Amino acid sequence: MDRKKGLKILIATSIIAIVLFSYLLSAHYSDKESTFCNFGEGLNCDIVNKSIYSELFGIPVALFGILTFLLVLCLSILSWKDYNSEMFGLKINSESMMNTIFWASIAGVLFALYLVYIEAFVLYSFCILCFGGDILIIITLATSYSLTRK
Numbered sequence: 660m661d662r663k664k665g666l667k668i669l670i671a672t673s674i675i676a677i678v679l680f681s682y683l684l685s686a687h688y689s690d691k692e693s694t695f696c697n698f699g700e701g702l703n704c705d706i707v708n709k710s711i712y713s714e715l716f717g718i719p720v721a722l723f724g725i726l727t728f729l730l731v732l733c734l735s736i737l738s739w740k741d742y743n744s745e746m747f748g749l750k751i752n753s754e755s756m757m758n759t760i761f762w763a764s765i766a767g768v769l770f771a772l773y774l775v776y777i778e779a780f781v782l783y784s785f786c787i788l789c790f791g792g793d794i795l796i797i798i799t800l801a802t803s804y805s806l807t808r809k
Contacts, residue, residue, distance in 0.1 A: 660805040666739045668802045673732035676795040680724035687719045696787050707786035712777045724792055731760050757806045764800035
């Protein structure tokens with residue numbers, strides 16, 4: 660994959676993901692029932708997004724999504740601008756930034772698989788917006804993998 664095209668994909672998916680996870684974070688704290696993505700017991704974002712599994716160490720999972728994609732967005736933009744530096748003896752360049760995005764994406768996909776397991780076998784309800792986030796992290800992983808192979 661062409662580097663610039665891959666970076667455009669990473670930037671676009673990051674922006675979409677930040678918006679999506681921001682909505683989920685807002686819905687997590689809202690007292691009102693979300694009518695946007697609730698289609699009954701089996702497809703209900705509120706069941707998933709307000710369950711005890713929607714937080715890790717008291718922090719909403721949606722916030723972790725926002726932070727992950729902010730990292731991807733910042734590193735993608737820096738890589739686009741061919742940022743090069745050295746910090747604490749470590750070289751920071753496009754290659755190291757793509758590697759960071761790749762490994763963060765692997766962690767994100769593994770965590771997403773855990774959350775899908777919780778939805779399917781514990782909560783018996785799925786969040787379509789969460790699936791959207793899962794798709795975006797998979798796209799990020801595939802794109803970063805393609806960019807790190809060069």
